[in-house]
């Protein structure tokens with residue numbers, strides 16, 4: 001990647017931190033300035049002290065230099081420590097900006113993009129680089145942090161060593177007077193710069209391997225992430241034991257796909273190709289100290305300056321060149337970081353394709369929201385041509401009615417719900433709200449019309465009340481009422497801390513482990529608390545025992561009140577409570593009608609499903 005492109009990307013990455021916390025830049029800069037000033041002050045004052053010792057040895061002046069060395073050292077030391085403390089505190093504060101970038105993007109991405117293979121791959125690679133080599137956003141911050149002291153080191157070094165080249169060797173010093181040639185000074189600096197350059201080029205070759213490693217470890221990292229979480233998930237523990245999943249399935253897979261070990265491709269690259277280059281690059285810079293000593297000592301030998309100045313000049317030159325080589329190294333880091341940032345920004349710049357309308361959704365107390373599917377077809381992104389999850393669906397929801405959606409596995413029921421609440425947009429056809437295409441409404445407002453309990457709903461390891469209300473501040477009486485309506489009232493009464501009881505034990509040792517059915521009731525209560533005009537339950541009773549199921553259905557009319565209710569169920573007996581049933585088969589709505597009408601149609605799908613189920617209960 002061209003250097004200017006790498007710079008642009010790194011500056012853009014710094015912009016992410018700037019937006020989050022400009023004070024971090026100030027703290028880092030001030031801290032770097034003070035940290036660089038301290039050694040130079042010590043070098044300068046020590047040189048004066050040594051000169052005095054080697055010369056007049058005036059006790060008053062010696063005392064003054066000693067006091068100055070101590071005082072300046074103490075003041076600068078304290079100031080540097082305070083600035084470092086400030087900079088560290090700022091770094092801790094700015095750290096979340098680094099880890100929040102991906103979650104922020106994922107939370108605002110179009111839903112279909114979130115589980116897209118490209119998103120999974122991109123986030124996996126970005127996090128892999130971040131954790132493994134620190135490449136990406138954090139390297140940009142780190143390069144800034146490391147460059148600032150180097151800049152001040154170089155400036156201070158120039159200030160303290162400028163007189164070195166000007167100080168002449170007296171005429172009587174024989175061949176050493178040759179050192180007075182300005183070209184020699186230029187030559188010495190030139191050779192030092194050349195050493196830094198060669199060392200930089202060698203290191204750059206080493207650093208370039210990070211990108212190769214990133215590519216090599218691409219799949220291995222996904223394996224690594226999967227296995228990293230495998231054992232931490234307590235919910236997997238039973239399966240792992242029952243089927244000896246780890247020994248029999250996971251371990252062989254892990255072994256076959258593990259690229260990290262020292263003998264694998266990863267180890268070969270990292271230890272045999274990259275490490276020697278980085279080592280050689282670092283070793284080369286030590287030549288600079290040798291050269292500085294040779295030049296300065298020869299000039300001192302010729303009588304250009306006293307012994308005190310030798311310490312000053314050697315100290316100044318080596319510190320300065322350490323700064324120069326650090327700046328070159330940072331240049332390499334910035335360059336090597338470019339491809340990683342390109343991937344990060346390619347991900348962050350992924351455009352949202354779903355149309356975001358501007359119409360506001362009317363707030364109606366009578367809940368008169370007419371929703372209609374008009375010839376809707378849908379194919380999942382990436383699904384092969386001709387594979388439709390939903391085909392030519394036509395449904396008009398009757399306000400305040402109960403619609404049951406039934407059908408075999410994979411017939412398109414959940415897809416239908418996801419389209420209804422606009423997690424996806426139809427591939428063909430339209431969904432209308434009060435006669436207007438739903439795409440034209442503001443997305444957040446449209447979503448507020450629905451309260452959905454998804455099949456794979458998730459609760460948080462936080463207090464029960466907050467789970468139900470979906471908010472840290474809520475109305476406890478309403479939350480308790482909704483839990484009661486969802487048949488969780490008795491269980492709530494048994495909890496000593498009531499609504500304040502934490503669910504699960506991740507965050508509270510006294511948290512309760514709720515059963516699958518209890519979790520489902522809490523999820524239903526959550527949907528009720530939302531008080532949306534549409535309530536949608538995707539297999540609301542799958543995990544409920546028969547008594548609870550009957551309870552829920554009996555109450556359902558009362559619970560749903562004047563809401564339009566849609567629920568998907570595999571237990572067809574529940575359809576008797578509904579005003580209408582839509583039967584799905586291979587992505588098509590093949591029948592609609594009441595339970596009674598559909599059961600009477602002996603040639604229909606519903607009849608087939610009903611009798612298949614009735615057999616089990618006969």
Ligand SMILES: Nc1ncnc2c1ncn2[C@@H]1O[C@H](COP(=O)(O)OP(=O)(O)OP(=O)(O)O)[C@@H](O)[C@H]1O
Nearest residue numbers: 380381383389407408409410411412413414415416
């Ligand atoms: N995210 C997805 N990407 C690609 N295909 C999907 C995705 N989700 C579902 N499908 C496919 O779409 C079809 C319909 O799935 P859907 O989940 O709507 O069925 P369902 O009727 O709800 O099934 P079930 O009764 O098992 O819950 C299935 O063939 C499924 O494989």
